Amino acid sequence: MKAICYISNFAKGLNHSAISELIEFVNLNNTRHKITGLLILKNKHFFQILEGESQKIDALYEKIKEDKRHKGIIKLLDTNIEGQIFDNYNGGKFETFQKYADMKRLYLYFNWIKNANYLPADKLIHLTTNFLKHNK
Numbered sequence: 167m168k169a170i171c172y173i174s175n176f177a178k179g180l181n182h183s184a185i186s187e188l189i190e191f192v193n194l195n196n197t198r199h200k201i202t203g204l205l206i207l208k209n210k211h212f213f214q215i216l217e218g219e220s221q222k223i224d225a226l227y228e229k230i231k232e233d234k235r236h237k238g239i240i241k242l243l244d245t246n247i248e249g250q251i252f253d254n255y256n257g258g259k260f261e262t263f264q265k266y267a268d269m270k271r272l273y274l275y276f277n278w279i280k281n282a283n284y285l286p287a288d289k290l291i292h293l294t295t296n297f298l299k300h301n302k
């Protein structure tokens with residue numbers, strides 16, 4: 167199993183309905199394929215964490231990289247994991263955030279998993295909180 171984390175920028179002209187369509191698809195498709203993590207949309211940036219079976223995550227990332235709805239992708243983390251850190255988050259359902267208020271639950275979850283022994287959890291928490299700090 168592995169986790170990948172990246173940031174990117176909205177493509178020019180990405181409108182509300184295209185965003186809603188993307189979010190709906192991502193939440194549904196990832197939940198169906200037992201891919202966990204999160205997608206955050208802030209200040210026209212995407213921040214995503216994907217975790218699951220290694221081949222699935224690699225194949226998905228290759229697809230995402232080519233997607234014209236965003237540009238300037240920078241991979242922040244690509245690491246093997248022993249278990250899915252977001253397995254227990256939101257009942258295992260993939261979640262996408264756009265509003266700051268929705269992130270309270272995420273911070274509560276981070277506080278909880280800090281005490282678990284998943285090695286890359288610290289890195290993922292650090293990357294996520296850093297992103298949110300710079301995109302208030």
Ligand SMILES: Cc1cc2nc3c(=O)[nH]c(=O)nc-3n(C[C@H](O)[C@H](O)[C@H](O)COP(=O)(O)O)c2cc1C
Binds near residue numbers: 233235
């Ligand atoms: C920012 C961003 C994040 C995405 N995240 C996912 C994702 O987590 N899961 C997913 O299935 N598709 C995601 N996609 C969509 C994929 O790029 C692709 O369109 C989708 O997997 C459908 O591919 P297919 O038509 O080859 O099945 C994302 C696209 C963008 C722009």
